[in-house]
Amino acid sequence: MLFRRIVLCALLVGALAGLLVSAVQHWQAIPLIAAAEVFEASVESADPAAALATSAHDHDHDHAGGDAHAHDAETWAPDEGTERHVWTAVANILTAIGFGLVLVAAITTWEHLRGRPLASAGTGLAWGAAGWICVFGLPTLGLPPELPGSVAAPLGDRQVWWLLAAASGAAGLALLAFIRGPLRLAGLAVLVLPFAVGAPHLAGGPFAAYDIGIARQMEALAGPFTLATTIATAVQWLALGCLSGWAVGRWVRPALAEAASGL
Amino acid sequence: MQQQATLHIARPRSALLAIAMPVVTAALLGAVIVYGVGFSPIAAAHNAAHDARHVNVFPCH
Numbered sequence: 001m002l003f004r005r006i007v008l009c010a011l012l013v014g015a016l017a018g019l020l021v022s023a024v025q026h027w028q029a030i031p032l033i034a035a036a037e038v039f040e041a042s043v044e045s046a047d048p049a050a051a052l053a054t055s056a057h058d059h060d061h062d063h064a065g066g067d068a069h070a071h072d073a074e075t076w077a078p079d080e081g082t083e084r085h086v087w088t089a090v091a092n093i094l095t096a097i098g099f100g101l102v103l104v105a106a107i108t109t110w111e112h113l114r115g116r117p118l119a120s121a122g123t124g125l126a127w128g129a130a131g132w133i134c135v136f137g138l139p140t141l142g143l144p145p146e147l148p149g150s151v152a153a154p155l156g157d158r159q160v161w162w163l164l165a166a167a168s169g170a171a172g173l174a175l176l177a178f179i180r181g182p183l184r185l186a187g188l189a190v191l192v193l194p195f196a197v198g199a200p201h202l203a204g205g206p207f208a209a210y211d212i213g214i215a216r217q218m219e220a221l222a223g224p225f226t227l228a229t230t231i232a233t234a235v236q237w238l239a240l241g242c243l244s245g246w247a248v249g250r251w252v253r254p255a256l257a258e259a260a261s262g263l
Numbered sequence: 264m265q266q267q268a269t270l271h272i273a274r275p276r277s278a279l280l281a282i283a284m285p286v287v288t289a290a291l292l293g294a295v296i297v298y299g300v301g302f303s304p305i306a307a308a309h310n311a312a313h314d315a316r317h318v319n320v321f322p323c324h
């Protein structure tokens with residue numbers, strides 16, 4: 001019962017927040033990605049290795065000017081236009097449902113352990129802000145938002161560091177918020193840990209592979225892209241937190257009381 | 264009175280299972296979904312979620 005309520009709430013919350021953030025991105029971040037992909041495609045055709053790879057499977061690959069990561073003609077990729085936008089929205093909604101599951105579960109645990117009806121849209125906002133710090137604020141301090149076409153350290157290294165930053169953010173904030181006494185300060189050490197390890201970076205910066213002229217133009221896109229992702233993710237997390245807090249108070253609380261009463 | 268006391272003793276263990284299990288399972292399920300969308304190395308998953316990965320600042324390619 002409790003599990004079903006948590007999942008249903010996360011589905012609802014994730015669908016709403018995912019649709020909202022898709023709409024926000026559609027007019028701010030997505031056009032910047034499209035602009036960067038034009039440059040990405042230009043360096044791709046100039047790069048001899050990539051040119052060779054392209055000629056290996058005749059020249060009419062159907063994502064010209066589109067997804068330059070789909071080097072392999074066999075690999076499925078959504079068509080440009082509506083299909084791509086729909087998949088982006090689906091991915092956003094799934095991501096929001098995933099984050100929503102964690103958030104609803106966390107708020108439920110918090111309310112249960114405190115033993116008071118604490119979950120609400122207002123307290124949910126604080127949870128959403130904490131989530132945003134963990135999966136946007138801290139990771140982007142080490143790994144700035146990447147435009148398509150930017151070059152960075154090996155993917156696996158960055159993924160590991162990203163997960164480390166998000167996990168230590170969650171652990172550090174939890175220690176600071178819920179522990180009383182000197183152990184609380186260990187939360188600061190946990191927060192700083194990924195930065196002591198250091199985020200993986202390449203020498204030369206993200207646009208070193210390009211002509212200086214194109215690199216300048218891509219740099220000009222990077223600032224607005226950072227701003228756009230900051231706003232879009234903040235909207236997403238505040239919506240997620242607010243809706244999750246409200247949903248826990250409205251639908252999970254009765255199931256929690258039932259489970260807590262020993263059934 | 265006596266009945267209440269019995270309930271109180273019966274509560275902790277079952278409540279721990281009745282609450283901890285669903286909460287932890289839900290959170291893990293959420294983590295798996297986020298991993299699938301944001302980190303999965305499968306090419307089709309990457310291509311479908313490409314723009315969402317960039318905007319959610321997951322490391323991408």
